[in-house]
Amino acid sequence: MAEHVILIPNSRYVILAAMVVLLSSMPDPCHGQSWWSWASSPPSPSASTNSSTATPPSPLYTSPAPPPSPSAPTTPATPPSPTFSVPSTPAAPPSPTFGVPTTPSTLPSSAPTTSSTTSTTLIVMTTSFFFGPETIYTSVQDAIDAVPENNTDLYTIEILSGTYTEKVSIPATKPFITLQGAGRNNTIISYNDTANSTGSTMKSATFTVFAANFTARNVTFQNSAPHAVAGETGAQAVALRIAGDMAAFYGCGFISSQDTICDEEGRHYFRDCYVEGNIDIIWGNGQSLYEYTQIQSTANNSSGSITAQGRASDKETTGFTFVGGSITGTGDNILGRAYGLYSRVFFIDTYMEDIINPVGWSDWPTVTASKGHEHYGEYGNTGPGANLTGRVSWMVKLTEAEAANFSSLSFIDGSLWLSSQT
Numbered sequence: 021m022a023e024h025v026i027l028i029p030n031s032r033y034v035i036l037a038a039m040v041v042l043l044s045s046m047p048d049p050c051h052g053q054s055w056w057s058w059a060s061s062p063p064s065p066s067a068s069t070n071s072s073t074a075t076p077p078s079p080l081y082t083s084p085a086p087p088p089s090p091s092a093p094t095t096p097a098t099p100p101s102p103t104f105s106v107p108s109t110p111a112a113p114p115s116p117t118f119g120v121p122t123t124p125s126t127l128p129s130s131a132p133t134t135s136s137t138t139s140t141t142l143i144v145m146t147t148s149f150f151f152g153p154e155t156i157y158t159s160v161q162d163a164i165d166a167v168p169e170n171n172t173d174l175y176t177i178e179i180l181s182g183t184y185t186e187k188v189s190i191p192a193t194k195p196f197i198t199l200q201g202a203g204r205n206n207t208i209i210s211y212n213d214t215a216n217s218t219g220s221t222m223k224s225a226t227f228t229v230f231a232a233n234f235t236a237r238n239v240t241f242q243n244s245a246p247h248a249v250a251g252e253t254g255a256q257a258v259a260l261r262i263a264g265d266m267a268a269f270y271g272c273g274f275i276s277s278q279d280t281i282c283d284e285e286g287r288h289y290f291r292d293c294y295v296e297g298n299i300d301i302i303w304g305n306g307q308s309l310y311e312y313t314q315i316q317s318t319a320n321n322s323s324g325s326i327t328a329q330g331r332a333s334d335k336e337t338t339g340f341t342f343v344g345g346s347i348t349g350t351g352d353n354i355l356g357r358a359y360g361l362y363s364r365v366f367f368i369d370t371y372m373e374d375i376i377n378p379v380g381w382s383d384w385p386t387v388t389a390s391k392g393h394e395h396y397g398e399y400g401n402t403g404p405g406a407n408l409t410g411r412v413s414w415m416v417k418l419t420e421a422e423a424a425n426f427s428s429l430s431f432i433d434g435s436l437w438l439s440s441q442t
């Protein structure tokens with residue numbers, strides 16, 4: 021396999037590109053014009069055929085999603101009750117001796133581990149060049165298309181500042197791809213499909229990953245479709261769909277309205293990220309750890325849900341843990357609702373603004389069939405939204421040991437694939 025290893029400091033890309041224009045007289049019509057090829061890319065071999073995860077959730081305030089299990093009732097959504105009885109015991113203060121770090125200590129390596137030491141860098145920039153080296157692309161999808169199938173080497177795709185208006189998909193046959201952006205406010209991949217425009221919530225995703233061992237750093241994934249309006253159907257607009265195993269995101273942004281991150285399946289690590297949305301902001305049946313991540317709700321005058329986790333049985337190791345981040349924004353939000361009978365979500369050492377409905381959690385849409393099966397826990401959270409007094413009786417006040425357990429990298433088997441650099 022022929023390879024082009026380019027090692028150029030960041031600041032020289034533009035100079036390099038300019039030189040390329042000046043020096044090259046060989047037109048190369050192949051670059052930059054074929055990002056629409058996503059439309060014909062094959063469906064994921066790992067895409068779930070499991071009806072419990074294949075059906076997108078619908079907003080709290082529109083017609084209910086098909087229930088995740090045949091036994092679940094079809095009762096329409098009842099928004100979380102704003103009224104609750106006030107028990108006399110105040111919430112326990114967080115333990116000052118708790119072992120979860122509140123400042124980053126060990127930073128897992130941001131590159132996937134591969135036995136190969138060969139690394140190839142492909143460069144993506146917004147400016148359209150019809151000349152130049154093979155390794156400069158004007159669309160992210162073109163660069164991904166250039167990665168050979170079944171590669172064992174690491175491919176780094178450097179995406180320079182700019183907004184890339186395209187839909188991107190990484191097939192399962194292309195592991196070990198790393199995206200490196202120029203900062204989440206600078207490198208933005210954006211599209212505006214919706215469940216209506218594509219026929220399914222999952223297909224609305226701007227960026228889809230079916231491959232294992234994917235890493236992204238300092239990139240924003242956006243779905244720019246209009247905000248969901250109360251009563252509207254089909255407005256689901258996924259920014260990222262992550263269905264590959266062992267994926268890591270550092271310093272990334274995820275921006276949409278409804279269903280921002282489809283954390284579909286596999287083990288995933290998010291760190292120092294920013295996630296914005298209103299309904300079911302993070303949903304799916306992934307097994308994921310979100311560290312030091314800000315979640316911004318835009319559910320201003322409507323009920324919103326931060327998560328909709330889809331664990332379907334107690335045999336599954338899936339769930340979402342949030343540690344050391346914050347929940348900010350507007351609206352009347354719950355922390356999670358059951359998108360699977362055994363839905364599992366933990367918030368630990370998280371600052372919560374006064375935008376959390378006191379009940380905290382909902383078993384909708386699985387309702388009574390799942391009562392007692394969800395595993396929703398909190399520990400050591402702070403801020404006005406973290407008051408446990410009004411919470412549903414079946415949420416779990418985690419012990420220190422449980423909180424440490426669920427917030428450790430071992431929750432996502434991190435030692436297998438996230439190597440530490442202290």
Ligand SMILES: *[C@@H]1O[C@H](CO)[C@@H](O)[C@H](O)[C@H]1NC(C)=O
Pocket residue numbers: 069070071072332333336
């Ligand atoms: C769907 O998931 C459930 C729970 O893990 C499992 O029992 C069932 O076999 C799965 N169905 C399919 C079609 O994969």
Ligand SMILES: *[C@@H]1O[C@H](CO)[C@@H](O)[C@H](O)[C@H]1NC(C)=O
Pocket residue numbers: 132133134195196232233266436437
């Ligand atoms: C992903 O990486 C892990 C560990 O580095 C490795 O065991 C696994 O085989 C890789 N997966 C693929 C599909 O290459």
Ligand SMILES: *[C@@H]1O[C@H](CO)[C@@H](O)[C@H](O)[C@H]1NC(C)=O
Pocket residue numbers: 169170193
């Ligand atoms: C990549 O691997 C898949 C699955 O093993 C195989 O079907 C495909 O032909 C391979 N592609 C190449 C280019 O070797």
Ligand SMILES: *[C@@H]1O[C@H](CO)[C@@H](O)[C@H](O)[C@H]1NC(C)=O
Pocket residue numbers: 130201202203204237238270271
């Ligand atoms: C990501 O961006 C932040 C802030 O702009 C910067 O401090 C950091 O070094 C960047 N990290 C990587 C891996 O690009």
Ligand SMILES: *[C@@H]1O[C@H](CO)[C@@H](O)[C@H](O)[C@H]1NC(C)=O
Pocket residue numbers: 203204205
């Ligand atoms: C991105 O912009 C927002 C809003 O201006 C700012 O709060 C944030 O710190 C910026 N993030 C980075 C990594 O530059």
Ligand SMILES: *[C@@H]1O[C@H](CO)[C@@H](O)[C@H](O)[C@H]1NC(C)=O
Pocket residue numbers: 212213214217245246
């Ligand atoms: C996406 O944006 C384009 C251009 O503004 C517009 O024509 C199209 O209708 C939008 N699609 C959706 C689903 O909103």
Ligand SMILES: *[C@@H]1O[C@H](CO)[C@@H](O)[C@H](O)[C@H]1NC(C)=O
Pocket residue numbers: 214216252253254255
């Ligand atoms: C989606 O399509 C349905 C049926 O055509 C329509 O009622 C609804 O308003 C559409 N939603 C959006 C967000 O366009």
Ligand SMILES: *[C@@H]1O[C@H](CO)[C@@H](O)[C@H](O)[C@H]1NC(C)=O
Pocket residue numbers: 247248249250298318319320321322
């Ligand atoms: C929030 O309010 C803005 C303007 O006030 C509106 O455009 C937007 O649709 C609202 N969002 C929701 C989720 O209701």
Ligand SMILES: *[C@@H]1O[C@H](CO)[C@@H](O)[C@H](O)[C@H]1NC(C)=O
Pocket residue numbers: 321
């Ligand atoms: C929010 O919704 C309520 C009930 O639908 C309505 O009475 C109120 O005017 C709305 N407020 C804003 C700011 O849109």
Ligand SMILES: *[C@@H]1O[C@H](CO)[C@@H](O)[C@H](O)[C@H]1NC(C)=O
Pocket residue numbers: 106110111407408409410
């Ligand atoms: C929690 O909420 C209850 C009921 O609103 C209130 O009485 C109590 O003072 C709150 N606790 C804290 C620590 O704010």
Ligand SMILES: *[C@@H]1O[C@H](CO)[C@@H](O)[C@H](O)[C@H]1NC(C)=O
Pocket residue numbers: 421422425426430431
């Ligand atoms: C620790 O977490 C694992 C899953 O990562 C779970 O199987 C185990 O029951 C947990 N142990 C405790 C004491 O919570």
